[in-house]
Amino acid sequence: MGRYVARRLLQMIPVFIGSTLLVFSMMYALPGDPVRALAGEQAVDPVQIAAMKKELGLDLPLWHQYLNYLTGLFQGDFGTQIATQRPVAEEIARAFPITIRLALFAFVFTTVVGIAMGVFAGLKADMLRDRTLLLITLLLISVPSFVLGFLAQVFFAHQLGWVDPNVSPEAAWDELVLPAVVLGSLSLAYVARLTRTSVAENLRADYMRTAVAKGLPRRRIIGVHLLRNSMIPVVTFLGTDIGTLMGGAVVTEGIFNVQGVGNAVFQALRHREGSTVVGIVTLIVIVYLVASLLVDLLYAVLDPRIRYA
Amino acid sequence: MPEALEATTKDATAPESVPAAPPAEKDARARSLWSDAWHDLRRNPLFLVSAVLIVVLLAMAVAPWLFTSADPRHADLAKHYLQKPNWSHFFAEDWFGYDIQGRSIYARVIYGARASIAVAVGVTALVTILGTLVGMLAGYFGGLLDTILSRITDVFFGVPFILGAMVVLTSFEERKLWVVILSLAFLGWTQIARVARGSVITIKQADYVVAAKALGASTSRILLRHILPNAMAPVIVVATIALGGYISAEATLSFLGIGLAEPTVSWGVDISSGQEQLRNAAFVLIIPSVMVSITVLAFIMLGDAVRNALDPKLR
Numbered sequence: 001m002g003r004y005v006a007r008r009l010l011q012m013i014p015v016f017i018g019s020t021l022l023v024f025s026m027m028y029a030l031p032g033d034p035v036r037a038l039a040g041e042q043a044v045d046p047v048q049i050a051a052m053k054k055e056l057g058l059d060l061p062l063w064h065q066y067l068n069y070l071t072g073l074f075q076g077d078f079g080t081q082i083a084t085q086r087p088v089a090e091e092i093a094r095a096f097p098i099t100i101r102l103a104l105f106a107f108v109f110t111t112v113v114g115i116a117m118g119v120f121a122g123l124k125a126d127m128l129r130d131r132t133l134l135l136i137t138l139l140l141i142s143v144p145s146f147v148l149g150f151l152a153q154v155f156f157a158h159q160l161g162w163v164d165p166n167v168s169p170e171a172a173w174d175e176l177v178l179p180a181v182v183l184g185s186l187s188l189a190y191v192a193r194l195t196r197t198s199v200a201e202n203l204r205a206d207y208m209r210t211a212v213a214k215g216l217p218r219r220r221i222i223g224v225h226l227l228r229n230s231m232i233p234v235v236t237f238l239g240t241d242i243g244t245l246m247g248g249a250v251v252t253e254g255i256f257n258v259q260g261v262g263n264a265v266f267q268a269l270r271h272r273e274g275s276t277v278v279g280i281v282t283l284i285v286i287v288y289l290v291a292s293l294l295v296d297l298l299y300a301v302l303d304p305r306i307r308y309a
Numbered sequence: 310m311p312e313a314l315e316a317t318t319k320d321a322t323a324p325e326s327v328p329a330a331p332p333a334e335k336d337a338r339a340r341s342l343w344s345d346a347w348h349d350l351r352r353n354p355l356f357l358v359s360a361v362l363i364v365v366l367l368a369m370a371v372a373p374w375l376f377t378s379a380d381p382r383h384a385d386l387a388k389h390y391l392q393k394p395n396w397s398h399f400f401a402e403d404w405f406g407y408d409i410q411g412r413s414i415y416a417r418v419i420y421g422a423r424a425s426i427a428v429a430v431g432v433t434a435l436v437t438i439l440g441t442l443v444g445m446l447a448g449y450f451g452g453l454l455d456t457i458l459s460r461i462t463d464v465f466f467g468v469p470f471i472l473g474a475m476v477v478l479t480s481f482e483e484r485k486l487w488v489v490i491l492s493l494a495f496l497g498w499t500q501i502a503r504v505a506r507g508s509v510i511t512i513k514q515a516d517y518v519v520a521a522k523a524l525g526a527s528t529s530r531i532l533l534r535h536i537l538p539n540a541m542a543p544v545i546v547v548a549t550i551a552l553g554g555y556i557s558a559e560a561t562l563s564f565l566g567i568g569l570a571e572p573t574v575s576w577g578v579d580i581s582s583g584q585e586q587l588r589n590a591a592f593v594l595i596i597p598s599v600m601v602s603i604t605v606l607a608f609i610m611l612g613d614a615v616r617n618a619l620d621p622k623l624r
Contacts, residue, residue: 011460018464026476142606144557146564147580147598150587158588247469251561265472266565269479277476285467 001300008296012289019285020073020278021066027274028062069275073282079275081268088279091264096283099260102176102252103245106184110245111238114188118195118234119227125200133196137189145248149182149255166257176258183252187241194237198230205229231302239295243288342542346618356614362607369422379416381574394592405596408579409586414593417579418600424575425601428489429555435494437548440501445540447502448509449532459506466499471561478567489568493555504547508540515539546616553608560601576601 050059060068072079078088121133140148156178157165167175202208203226211221250262257263261280268276299306350356369376385407394406394414405414447458477492478484512518513536521531556576562568563577564584571578576597583594 014460015463015467018460019467022464022468023473023476026473026480029480138606138609139602141609142553142557143602144560144598144605146561147594147602150584150594150598154587154591243467243469247472250469250471250475251565254565262472265475269475281468281472281476284469284472288467288469 005293005297008293012293015289016282016285017070020070020282023278023281024066024069024274025062027272027277028065069278078279081273081276082271088273088276091276092279092283095259095261095264095280098258099246099249099253099262101173102180102183102249102258102260103242105173105176105180106187106245106249107238107242109180110184110187110191110241114191115195115234117188117192119199119222119230121192122196122199122230123203123222125196125203130196133192137193140185140189145182145186146251146255148185149179149252152178152182153255167259169259179252179256179258182255183245183249186248187237187245190237191234191241194234195230198233199226202226202230228302232299235295235298235302239292239298240288242291243284246284246287342619346615349618350614353614353618355610356618359607359610359614362603363611366422366426366604366607369419370426371423373420373423376419377413377416379413381412381416381420382572383412383416385411393590394596406590406592408582408593409590414579414596417574418576418597420574421576421579421597421600422604424486424569424573425556425559425577425604427486428493428559428569428575429552431487431490432493432497432555433548433552435490436498436501436551437544439494440498441505441537441541441544443498444502444505444507444544445509445532445536448506449513449536451510455506458502462499462502465496466503468496470496470558471565474558474562475565475567478562484568484570486569486573489559489562493558497551497555500551501544501547504543505540508543509536512536512539542619546612546619549612549615550609553605553612556601556604556608560598 069079076089078092080087081091117133121130124130153165156162163178164175167179207225207229208221211225216225246261249258249260250265252258253260253262254266261284265277265280267273268280388411395403403413403415405418408414408417443458443462447455447462473496474492477495478489481488481492518531518535521535526535559568559575560577560580563570563575564581566581568577569575571582579597580594580601583590583597586593
């Protein structure tokens with residue numbers, strides 16, 4: 001087990017370096033540069049720009065800039081924003097908790113409601129409630145999440161007046177309910193469908209028949225035997241889902257004006273602040289990598305036949 | 310990949326050369342995987358509905374003038390500013406009302422199909438080719454090549470799709486159709502690569518591959534004639550469903566202001582411009598959104614139907 005985790009952590013290193021390099025070189029390729037953006041419309045002496053670029057290390061070739069960035073990163077330095085002179089870490093510390101809160105909220109909603117819906121439908125496959133679930137999830141999958149967001153906003157904020165259409169900069173928990181539901185709706189549909197299929201399939205398994213024949217109470221048969229065995233494909237999906245939710249939050253944040261990571265990336269892209277974009281995307285990639293490692297470890301908990309040597 | 314496994318074992322048990330079988334006799338076991346699937350699909354209402362929808366949508370993309378005589382770029386602000394839809398005027402210019410510039414929404418929705426579908430089809434085609442190639446090489450040769458290709462796949466898979474697309478697309482001043490297609494394909498090929506790799510790994514142990522090797526077939530022949538056709542089933546299913554996803558992605562990126570832009574007519578562009586009048590004229594946003602949703606729905610239903618037809622476990 002320990003060796004397995006160590007090997008997986010080692011495997012993360014090239015993926016981590018690869019994805020930072022990928023995003024870094026994409027930012028490098030962007031036309032326009034942050035120093036010129038600083039000056040705005042004013043004419044600036046090209047000598048001055050060149051001097052400033054040299055000072056910031058922006059005149060170096062790509063590999064050298066990247067190396068500088070990585071060195072800083074390993075010392076816990078995410079770099080400095082050029083326009084505001086604030087450390088990028090500060091921006092990350094401000095924006096990340098909000099997006100994490102939003103994504104976590106959406107994740108809990110997805111997991112709890114999705115699995116409940118899936119079990120409910122899967123126990124009676126091909127009955128009316130199963131058909132209804134398939135229809136609802138199909139609709140959720142086909143309506144793009146930003147359209148769903150707009151509809152929710154028109155209905156709950158403008159028509160009913162239950163919530164404020166815009167989330168305040170503090171982004172309190174209760175304000176995030178609607179954005180989280182919208183963000184989680186697509187994953188909800190997938191979780192519900194996966195659970196449904198898995199439950200319906202496992203109902204016919206031999207161990208289910210044995211459990212029933214042994215005279216175990218129904219609660220235990222479904223809650224322990226069936227559910228535990230049906231969770232493997234769902235857990236696989238949920239593991240990759242945390243990263244997806246954090247990435248997808250960009251769209252939801254745009255609609256509800258949440259001041260999270262999506263907003264920060266948007267602003268940073270506009271001002272060509274490479275280090276901010278790279279820092280944020282890197283963190284999301286790390287969240288994704290750690291989540292998928294946790295999922296693989298969870299397999300062994302769910303199914304004792306799976307062992308990691 | 311359990312689906313891959315099912316699909317291939319099915320094919321392996323259906324030998325292509327059963328010479329004694331008389332053609333008149335309908336023996337279910339003698340049919341190949343694909344003709345068997347087609348046999349099932351023709352009877353599936355889900356498939357028929359989605360196929361009809363897709364044919365209509367493709368017709369819209371190829372020949373929009375068949376559906377409307379109105380010009381999607383003709384704006385008459387004085388006469389039609391945000392005019393409400395006239396639901397009883399089927400297929401007429403004012404059926405879906407007019408947008409803020411006084412352009413017929415019906416015409417725009419019809420003409421918008423081309424850009425949206427072109428993006429989705431283009432991306433799906435590129436992603437399928439690239440993903441299959443990477444997945445096949447990694448799965449078949451294994452070893453170091455597999456390790457390298459799989460790690461590269463991980464790198465691209467880890468970067469969130471919309472976020473990555475935002476970064477790539479900002480670097481283009483003018484976002485033409487092919488720019489959007491290439492950018493999305495650049496980030497999107499990993500899913501297919503993973504599916505293809507899994508599928509190839511199960512297939513390369515099949516008896517017919519071993520037999521081909523024993524007969525001295527060249528590697529390229531084994532890959533192209535034996536592995537590729539048999540590994541394609543799960544790839545096609547994933548690609549069909551992904552196509553719906555790319556329609557949605559194009560709309561999302563245009564909504565964020567970094568996908569296609571005016572003067573291109575696309576559903577995403579119209580949804581994006583519709584959000585400003587969300588409170589007083591929601592139909593401007595809702596009508597193209599419904600078109601996006603219907604298209605995504607059609608491709609997902611098609612993918613589901615094909616998957617069910619190819620998966621013998623469900624019979």
